[in-house]
Amino acid sequence: MKEAQPITKDLNALTDLNRRIFLRGVGAVSTCLVLATLGGCEHLLEEIEHRPTRRWIGSGSHAVNHDLAIYIEAVKAMKGLSPGDARNWNSIAAIHGTALAGFIWCQHGNDHFFDWHRGYLLNFERICQKLTGEKHFGLPYWNWNQNPDVPAPFLDTASTLFTARSNTSMSGDPSGATTGAALDPIFGDSNFYTFSSQLEGTPHNTVHGYIGGGDLFGGGGSASDPLFWAHHGMVDYAWYKWNVELGNDNTNDPAWGDVINSHYIDADGNAASNSAFASTLMPFLSYQYESSPIGSFAAKAPPSKKELQIVETRVRKGADIRLVISNRLHLVDRTIVRIGKPVSLRAPQGSEGIARILGADLKREHVFVSVQYARLPPTSDFAVRVFINLPDANRNTPMSDAHYAGSFAFFGTSIQGESAGASTHHQPKFLVSLSAALQRLQQGQALRDTELSIQLVAVPFKGSFEREDTEIEMTAVDIITTPIIVRTVQS
């Protein structure tokens, strides 16, 4: 075992960063994802410093060719897993969608396009690392601006990376969606929401549409094409470049950041999730990018440790946008729940608030459950799943159930005498979006406008709870609606 080294001032800041972020309580972070990434406290700093590098395929470097060879092995391994293994190729692809059913859990056409796909890619990368034993493997990315041709390894018909596609180069795209002329104004836009919308609609969609067409890569089953991951590596790098290299801010609106992205599968085949806020820090903790040019924006040298800390602080703070609560339906005041027993909280029957919540225009408003708690629980080996109107929900109720809304988890445990609100940075609250589940239930006509209840079900990460009698003291549970903050003003 490595002898403990004195912690330098610089490294202290990084450690502190982790503690502040993950104890923040505004968003939930999967402890499996974090611990798997960081390997425990004593390896924390070394792991961050030597986190995997996602390399630019077009560089043709020895390092990226090595990563491509590992990627081939990883894809083969995933395709060779049994159907019962949640990490098998088809199961992972189906999280995004299938050719037949279209999109399933992926986020498109909304504000969570970037962060949902970031979490999806990171968990996929972790699976590749695990199955190949290459813990420093970073997913190589296809920079379609600098290199319009589909990279050669994906065109080899004898390779596991090959699938049939409509075109093999973006150079024939009539709209020029991946050229500097198209990308320069997009990268020049400093507004997170409109940058995201344009990046998605223009180069992202057009690469799918032009290369994929009516084939696999062009439809809901696109994640079954190994090219998907190299393409989305570039999409993620585009977000990173805009945010970190070019100094633009993501929103810091909790209505965005506290949304939980879920339905991922981690390297061990377990369910995983993370908040949108947590995703903004993944490139600082879990991987890094080899920089490359996009349009007029040149590649950048890797930041120094000090530069990285300054940027991380900026990324974490985001841009100041207020959270406005337009409706609040109070479910319960202070209550103590034991994690071994699911809890069901019902809104008062006949309450006008129920009709307002269920009648919310989900195109204009977010609906969340807000769970405030007094302090971190003594154990944190579990996630809490949130269901709507499913009084019998229990730890065996799958996340594929239409009533499932999302989940949250605690990272770290309470120190005796410390309350959750002790730090000025700590807001002891989770927000879980109910919007998608409400929409599903509305479409399935499974909602009655006189009934609304929320179920909170603790589920252990690994089979059983460390302590089944662990208690969570909740100080308030509400259902809130917030307007979608950023709108465009039409002429």
Added chain:
Amino acid sequence: MAETLAAQSAGETDSRVLDLAHPHLSQRIDNDNPAAFDYVRLSVAQVNNPKRVGLIFDVVFVADGGSRVQLGGFSLYPPDNPGSFIVSTRHLINSPGLVVVSLHTATPVDPGTPLSVTMGPITLAQSL
């Protein structure tokens, strides 16, 4: 190319439906101060694309004086999925004129292939 230029100069089109025979749509922009707007917002309201042909759209502004500016483009993903898209004006829409949207397919298709796209309104938009 010549056909596209001719379409772009022909004036506002009546139909909101793009198809293989009529791949261009022009809409007049008459805002008082168009230079103040950041984006062109385009809405694809309905898609009939049973063969799931890849569809790409490019967006051009043609001023009344005849000058043209390529603004950008977007695509549908999956290729039968309607949606709303924005393309930056780059503050190059400075006078009245036409926004022209042109439909392209990712691969050559037979003229008889069923395919049509109904466009919603095209507007100028600002971000807050």
